[in-house]
Amino acid sequence: MTQSGLPPLIKTNNLVKKFGSFTALNGVNLEIHPGEVHALLGDNGAGKSTLIKILSGVFPATSGEIEIEGKPVNFTSPRDASDAGIGTVYQDLALNALTSVTRNFFLGREITSFNSPFGLMKMKEMDRIASEEMAKIGINIADPEQAVGTMSGGQRQTLAIARAIYFGAKVLILDEPTSALGQKQQMEVLKTIKRVQKLGDIAIILITHNEIHARLIADRFTFLSLGEVIGSGTAEDLAGDDIKTLMAGGAEIGDLTKELESI
Amino acid sequence: MSDSTEVRQEADRHAPKRHIWTMFARPEIGPIGVMILLFGMLGYFSIPAAESTWNPFAGEGFNALGIRNNLRVISQLGIIALGAGLLIIAGEFDLSIGSMIGFAGACMAMILRWGFAILIPYISFEGGIHIEYFTVLSVDHVTPIWAIFITMCFTLTFGWIQGFIVVRSGLPSFIVTLGGLFFLRGLTEVSLRAFNHRPDQSAGSTTVTEIPDLKNIIDLPEYGELSRLDAKSLPEADLVSMAQTLPSDTIATLTERLAYTYNRVAEAKTAIMEAKGVKPLEKALENAVQSGNEYMVNAIQDKIENFSITPVVPKNVSDVDVARAYIDTLPTVNKVADFFGGNILEALFDWLYFPIDWNTNNFGNQFAPGLYSCVMIWVILSIFCYIVLSRTQAGNWIYSTGGNLSAAQANGVPTNKVKISLFVFSAFCATIFAACQVFEVNTSDAAKGNLKELEAIAAAVIGGLVMTGGFGTVLGIIVGAFIFGLAREAFFYIPGIDGSFYRVFLGLVIIASALLNENIRKRIMGNI
Numbered sequence: 174m175t176q177s178g179l180p181p182l183i184k185t186n187n188l189v190k191k192f193g194s195f196t197a198l199n200g201v202n203l204e205i206h207p208g209e210v211h212a213l214l215g216d217n218g219a220g221k222s223t224l225i226k227i228l229s230g231v232f233p234a235t236s237g238e239i240e241i242e243g244k245p246v247n248f249t250s251p252r253d254a255s256d257a258g259i260g261t262v263y264q265d266l267a268l269n270a271l272t273s274v275t276r277n278f279f280l281g282r283e284i285t286s287f288n289s290p291f292g293l294m295k296m297k298e299m300d301r302i303a304s305e306e307m308a309k310i311g312i313n314i315a316d317p318e319q320a321v322g323t324m325s326g327g328q329r330q331t332l333a334i335a336r337a338i339y340f341g342a343k344v345l346i347l348d349e350p351t352s353a354l355g356q357k358q359q360m361e362v363l364k365t366i367k368r369v370q371k372l373g374d375i376a377i378i379l380i381t382h383n384e385i386h387a388r389l390i391a392d393r394f395t396f397l398s399l400g401e402v403i404g405s406g407t408a409e410d411l412a413g414d415d416i417k418t419l420m421a422g423g424a425e426i427g428d429l430t431k432e433l434e435s436i
Numbered sequence: 437m438s439d440s441t442e443v444r445q446e447a448d449r450h451a452p453k454r455h456i457w458t459m460f461a462r463p464e465i466g467p468i469g470v471m472i473l474l475f476g477m478l479g480y481f482s483i484p485a486a487e488s489t490w491n492p493f494a495g496e497g498f499n500a501l502g503i504r505n506n507l508r509v510i511s512q513l514g515i516i517a518l519g520a521g522l523l524i525i526a527g528e529f530d531l532s533i534g535s536m537i538g539f540a541g542a543c544m545a546m547i548l549r550w551g552f553a554i555l556i557p558y559i560s561f562e563g564g565i566h567i568e569y570f571t572v573l574s575v576d577h578v579t580p581i582w583a584i585f586i587t588m589c590f591t592l593t594f595g596w597i598q599g600f601i602v603v604r605s606g607l608p609s610f611i612v613t614l615g616g617l618f619f620l621r622g623l624t625e626v627s628l629r630a631f632n633h634r635p636d637q638s639a640g641s642t643t644v645t646e647i648p649d650l651k652n653i654i655d656l657p658e659y660g661e662l663s664r665l666d667a668k669s670l671p672e673a674d675l676v677s678m679a680q681t682l683p684s685d686t687i688a689t690l691t692e693r694l695a696y697t698y699n700r701v702a703e704a705k706t707a708i709m710e711a712k713g714v715k716p717l718e719k720a721l722e723n724a725v726q727s728g729n730e731y732m733v734n735a736i737q738d739k740i741e742n743f744s745i746t747p748v749v750p751k752n753v754s755d756v757d758v759a760r761a762y763i764d765t766l767p768t769v770n771k772v773a774d775f776f777g778g779n780i781l782e783a784l785f786d787w788l789y790f791p792i793d794w795n796t797n798n799f800g801n802q803f804a805p806g807l808y809s810c811v812m813i814w815v816i817l818s819i820f821c822y823i824v825l826s827r828t829q830a831g832n833w834i835y836s837t838g839g840n841l842s843a844a845q846a847n848g849v850p851t852n853k854v855k856i857s858l859f860v861f862s863a864f865c866a867t868i869f870a871a872c873q874v875f876e877v878n879t880s881d882a883a884k885g886n887l888k889e890l891e892a893i894a895a896a897v898i899g900g901l902v903m904t905g906g907f908g909t910v911l912g913i914i915v916g917a918f919i920f921g922l923a924r925e926a927f928f929y930i931p932g933i934d935g936s937f938y939r940v941f942l943g944l945v946i947i948a949s950a951l952l953n954e955n956i957r958k959r960i961m962g963n964i
């Protein structure tokens with residue numbers, strides 16, 4: 174399947190996740206390649222969030238394995254995953270709206286003297302880095318002391334993305350980054366994703382319900398339905414109608430139209 | 437990308453910062469205003485009605501003793517408000533602070549009074565089944581530092597347990613520490629009664645008294661360690677010989693100082709006697725004027741003009757006086773007891789008395805010996821908390837734990853550790869409060885610290901904290917303590933109103949602050 178010469182950054186083999194008797198994922202195989210935007214698509218409850226939570230160490234898989242750059246890994250916490258280079262930007266962005274941009278950018282990884290929690294934070298340096306990193310992917314913040322709560326949704330998304338990249342993400346996982354935003358800000362986020370891609374070999378996993386967004390920026394697609402992969406391929410492999418069909422979990426749009434008419 | 441987006445950016449929408457404005461946009465600005473208002477009220481109303489002066493330092497509120505007493509109330513509240521406040525910023529509550537104060541005070545007092553022992557109970561079968569105790573360790577005389585250390589071991593452990601239960605069970609800290617409130621208060625009463633057991637088996641009282649005044653024990657050459665009071669009441673002959681062995685310049689300074697006091701006292705006495713003598717004459721004059729008796733009026737006026745009193749002769753400075761004054765200058769042996777319960781800035785207050793003549797009471801004596809050392813401890817703790825909260829990584833963790841718990845966790849902040857540490861810190865502050873009280877008054881009572889937890893929380897709220905956490909500053913907590921501590925005094929002096937109006941006032945301030953704080957928080961969250 175691999176068309177580019179590079180080995181996959183992440184490869185999953187037969188990932189299974191059960192919540193009690195409920196099978197959320199039923200043997201998922203996935204390959205993520207450096208420098209590509211990989212769209213993960215599927216209906217509500219298909220298992221997209223479950224899959225990325227396993228990849229980012231929130232909970233372990235019931236069976237199956239994950240390989241990063243060819244080496245099998247075993248995540249026991251989100252920390253493990255982020256140390257292995259998987260940066261996840263959740264739907265809620267994991268930001269503290271009450272504190273400043275800089276304090277959020279460095280949350281949990283503040284630069285301090287003596288490297289101790291009680292060492293003084295190097296605020297100037299942190300302010301500078303936060304501004305620079307956000308400027309790199311397209312947002313100039315006037316004031317790094319601005320409270321995150323007063324920023325727009327797109328700016329917050331950028332902050333969360335810039336943070337993940339700065340702290341060494343080789344794979345950036347974005348869970349529905351555009352779902353809560355207005356048209357213009359959705360475009361801002363897509364631009365941001367493109368700029369991230371341009372930075373180098375970072376792979377991006379993009380979860381979205383928006384077919385247009387996926388088609389605009391994704392290089393490769395994977396479709397999930399009821400916990401199984403029902404189709405995958407590069408942008409060239411898939412024709413427009415395939416994507417629509419697969420996103421609806423295999424149902425033909427034509428069938429849907431008929432169903433709607435019969436009501 | 438079109439050119440227009442390059443030209444106008446999101447950043448341009450923020451008006452440039454103006455420093456005056458950012459100062460007024462600070463959340464503490466409201467409380468600071470209230471604090472200044474209270475300062476003004478206290479200064480203005482505490483000036484005696486008879487005096488026509490605008491100098492606020494003339495009144496009882498801001499004379500030396502007023503400052504000393506007000507700052508004591510404020511700083512004691514301030515100490516526990518720091519513990520309570522930091523915990524609130526991290527999104528949790530501690531209702532056990534007041535009981536913790538009572539427990540810590542009793543624990544410290546009991547150790548200082550009766551010593552410390554570790555006993556292990558076991559069941560003995562010799563001569564019928566009964567419980568025996570195996571003594572692991574028994575110390576009769578525990579030094580202040582060890583008494584505090586042992587007490588800390590208990591209180592900090594208890595704080596840790598409360599924190600642990602909260603983070604592990606996910607129960608609201610309100611409930612867990614409410615349990616702590618009753619548990620600790622009960623435990624304090626039970627143990628005090630048990631230790632105060634009288635020989636006749638009647639229940640003991642819940643107070644500990646007769647702890648030696650440790651901060652005033654000195655090491656007197658040739659006499660060894662004894663309290664200042666005992667040293668001053670040595671036989672006069674001993675005191676005289678002691679005075680004679682002192683270096684001449686010490687004697688000179690002490691004599692000069694004593695002579696000043698005696699002169700000042702004599703002056704004050706003369707003035708008082710004069711006032712006393714003239715007063716009946718003035719009254720008589722008033723009556724005479726009313727009755728229209730011209731002769732009497734003239735006679736009394738004459739008497740008032742010629743009224744004089746033989747000035748009181750100042751006492752002579754004797755060797756005994758010098759020796760007693762010298763005993764007062766000797767340093768304490770128990771630095772720790774003095775650190776918590778003694779005075780600070782004694783040299784400054786001395787200087788304000790002689791030569792400045794401000795720190796002088798109506799009888800000519802020195803008014804206040806200095807400030808209570810709890811003020812210094814409050815200042816130290818405040819600086820520490822300010823640095824930790826605003827400048828360190830730990831501070832960012834505290835804010836994020838309270839502001840958005842799941843975000844903090846997702847970013848690897850050890851939120852459970854943060855919370856447990858702050859429960860421990862809250863217990864630490866309560867113990868420090870107790871230490872200040874025990875070493876100052878040398879007694880303890882099971883009822884100590886009652887309702888203090890609510891006062892601490894109120895001070896924190898007044899100072900700009902939000903109950904849901906993540907919001908507030910140390911400066912705010914300090915201002916809150918000032919407001920809470922000042923309100924009572926300020927209202928006490930307002931003529932013609934019931935002093936309890938301060939509670940009405942505080943109630944309104946609490947609600948107003950809570951509304952204001954919530955409004956500021958929402959504005960920052962972007963909900964307004």
Ligand SMILES: Nc1ncnc2c1ncn2[C@@H]1O[C@H](COP(=O)(O)OP(=O)(O)OP(=O)(O)O)[C@@H](O)[C@H]1O
Binds near residue numbers: 192218222223
């Ligand atoms: N912790 C859990 N316990 C039990 N069932 C769960 C749990 N988490 C997810 N599920 C179930 O697993 C299935 C997949 O959920 P998941 O959140 O991965 O879907 P999704 O593809 O992200 O959907 P959406 O597009 O709505 O976000 C759902 O049926 C969900 O109810």
Ligand SMILES: [Mg+2]
Binds near residue numbers: 221
């Ligand atoms: Mg989801």
